[in-house]
Amino acid sequence: MPLIFSPNETLSNFTNAFNGSRPEEIPKDKFKEFLKLHFLAAGIELSNCTPDGFQDHPKKLMGIRDKHLREWALQLNGIWKNLCKQMDEKVLKNPEKYSLLPLKHKFIAPGGRFREPYYWDAYWIIKGLMASELYDAAKQMIYNFADYVDNYGFIPNGGRVYYLQRSQPPLFIPMIYEIYEATKNATFVKEMLPFMEKEFNYWQESHTYSIKMGRKLYTVYRWRAGSNTPRPESYKEDLTTAAAANATDKESQQRIYRDLASAAESGQDFSTRWFADKNSIHTVETTNILPVDLNSFLCWNMRILAYFFDQVSTNDIKADIYRNLLVKHRRAVHAVFYNEKEQMWLDYNIKEKRHNPTFYATNSIPLFTHCYNSLDQGKAEDVFNFFNRSHAFDYPGGVPASMVKETNEQWDYPNGWGPINHMIIEGLRKSAAPPAQDVAFSLATRWVRENFNVYKKTGHMWEKYDVAGTVPEPGKGGEYEVQDGFGWTNGAILDLLVTYADRITAYDKPPKTNNANIFNLSFVTFFLLFLFI
Numbered sequence: 001m002p003l004i005f006s007p008n009e010t011l012s013n014f015t016n017a018f019n020g021s022r023p024e025e026i027p028k029d030k031f032k033e034f035l036k037l038h039f040l041a042a043g044i045e046l047s048n049c050t051p052d053g054f055q056d057h058p059k060k061l062m063g064i065r066d067k068h069l070r071e072w073a074l075q076l077n078g079i080w081k082n083l084c085k086q087m088d089e090k091v092l093k094n095p096e097k098y099s100l101l102p103l104k105h106k107f108i109a110p111g112g113r114f115r116e117p118y119y120w121d122a123y124w125i126i127k128g129l130m131a132s133e134l135y136d137a138a139k140q141m142i143y144n145f146a147d148y149v150d151n152y153g154f155i156p157n158g159g160r161v162y163y164l165q166r167s168q169p170p171l172f173i174p175m176i177y178e179i180y181e182a183t184k185n186a187t188f189v190k191e192m193l194p195f196m197e198k199e200f201n202y203w204q205e206s207h208t209y210s211i212k213m214g215r216k217l218y219t220v221y222r223w224r225a226g227s228n229t230p231r232p233e234s235y236k237e238d239l240t241t242a243a244a245a246n247a248t249d250k251e252s253q254q255r256i257y258r259d260l261a262s263a264a265e266s267g268q269d270f271s272t273r274w275f276a277d278k279n280s281i282h283t284v285e286t287t288n289i290l291p292v293d294l295n296s297f298l299c300w301n302m303r304i305l306a307y308f309f310d311q312v313s314t315n316d317i318k319a320d321i322y323r324n325l326l327v328k329h330r331r332a333v334h335a336v337f338y339n340e341k342e343q344m345w346l347d348y349n350i351k352e353k354r355h356n357p358t359f360y361a362t363n364s365i366p367l368f369t370h371c372y373n374s375l376d377q378g379k380a381e382d383v384f385n386f387f388n389r390s391h392a393f394d395y396p397g398g399v400p401a402s403m404v405k406e407t408n409e410q411w412d413y414p415n416g417w418g419p420i421n422h423m424i425i426e427g428l429r430k431s432a433a434p435p436a437q438d439v440a441f442s443l444a445t446r447w448v449r450e451n452f453n454v455y456k457k458t459g460h461m462w463e464k465y466d467v468a469g470t471v472p473e474p475g476k477g478g479e480y481e482v483q484d485g486f487g488w489t490n491g492a493i494l495d496l497l498v499t500y501a502d503r504i505t506a507y508d509k510p511p512k513t514n515n516a517n518i519f520n521l522s523f524v525t526f527f528l529l530f531l532f533i
Contacts, residue, residue, distance in 0.1 A: 002039065153198065177304045295329070
């Protein structure tokens with residue numbers, strides 16, 4: 001809610017009105033009257049807009065063979081106009097009156113309660129904008145993020161002042177890569193290279209952790225927010241969590257608040273990945289966990305920077321620097337995260353000095369970012385076997401974020417998310433193993449149909465879905481009600497529809513398998529069954 005007066009004047013009026021009373025002592029009607037006199041309506045500083053270059057019938061979407069999916073894709077394309085936002089110039093002139101961080105360019109918001117831009121959402125939004133051929137709209141989002149990097153040294157979790165103590169998964173560099181691959185605009189890449197390096201250095205300076213495995217010391221990364229106080233946007237919830245943890249001394253309170261904020265920085269707030277006790281958020285210990293996903297994303301950052309300096313900027317010295325960083329980091333990822341028994345990358349708990357063998361869909365992200373030796377072509381098989389042993393492929397609507405049940409956390413079973421399913425599908429699709437590519441298409445079909453059927457039923461796209469039910473439904477759980485819109489869901493779907501434009505259909509039943517009987521079969525044998533039963 002924007003301020004009508006300056007922050008100092010508003011604070012002075014508050015003090016005078018309530019004489020230093022504690023919040024619980026202030027009568028609700030008096031407080032509501034104060035809000036009415038000192039604040040404007042939420043969202044008034046944002047206006048709807050049409051993305052630059054918008055087309056009703058983009059060529060890529062018109063190339064989708066299935067007529068039902070093509071019509072749906074065109075409807076999703078139209079939603080970009082609902083999600084496009086532009087900031088009032090008053091925010092730029094008087095930023096102290098707004099919680100919004102000022103932006104000069106249009107952006108695509110996630111939707112629902114999320115009116116501001118969010119960092120990692122934007123990768124899948126941009127993938128969708130590429131499918132809709134909205135290249136200028138995607139570049140405007142990048143220019144906004146570059147301004148964040150220039151002004152704050154990093155990209156915050158979202159576009160609000162209360163997000164300036166944490167970031168989100170580092171996908172700024174991959175966003176630019178996706179735009180370059182679609183447009184081959186070398187000038188744009190060269191313009192953005194200083195911002196890419198500055199953002200990459202932020203992670204090097206603030207999120208590294210040194211760990212000894214055997215006789216060797218490795219540097220990896222962990223989520224670690226800069227704040228150790230309750231999150232302003234979830235203040236009450238964080239106080240409740242700290243109280244449940246019996247965090248009465250200042251040090252323990254600061255630890256739990258930092259771990260809650262660090263879980264939010266991961267983009268997965270909340271998941272049992274971050275809990276010592278899978279049943280209790282008050283056992284959150286995010287900073288004790290070395291995460292597979294963050295290290296995979298930064299591996300991808302290194303690879304893209306090496307590519308850009310080699311192929312676009314032709315700076316051989318910097319290209320070699322990032323190539324060497326990549327080789328070193330890939331070794332660290334294998335040494336720290338790859339579990340030989342499970343034949344899978346797993347999160348590592350530095351306090352307990354062990355891997356977490358529980359299934360989380362994020363375990364597969366090194367396959368998506370190609371954070372492994374390219375000669376090791378068995379990694380796709382490893383991912384498939386781990387997912388299959390965990391029964392993660394059993395569900396009609398896609399892959400759940402985890403197999404941990406009855407937690408009421410939104411990043412656990414039975415919720416499936418567009419970004420996670422997209423990364424799993426793309427990791428398998430881009431592997432060198434044809435059987436893995438077949439699984440990718442099967443999963444893409446399930447995920448697309450889940451979204452399509454829920455859209456037909458509700459008229460909306462959602463941020464998450466219940467993938468386990470026989471009747472497609474939006475997801476549940478977490479600190480707020482499920483939101484519609486929804487930017488990254490739409491983007492992931494549009495990208496999959498374009499990727500499989502000549503194959504994917506809305507209504508043919510996907511092949512059926514009996515996963516209970518295939519654990520001891522080889523990868524290739526399973527696919528013979530998968531294709532012909």
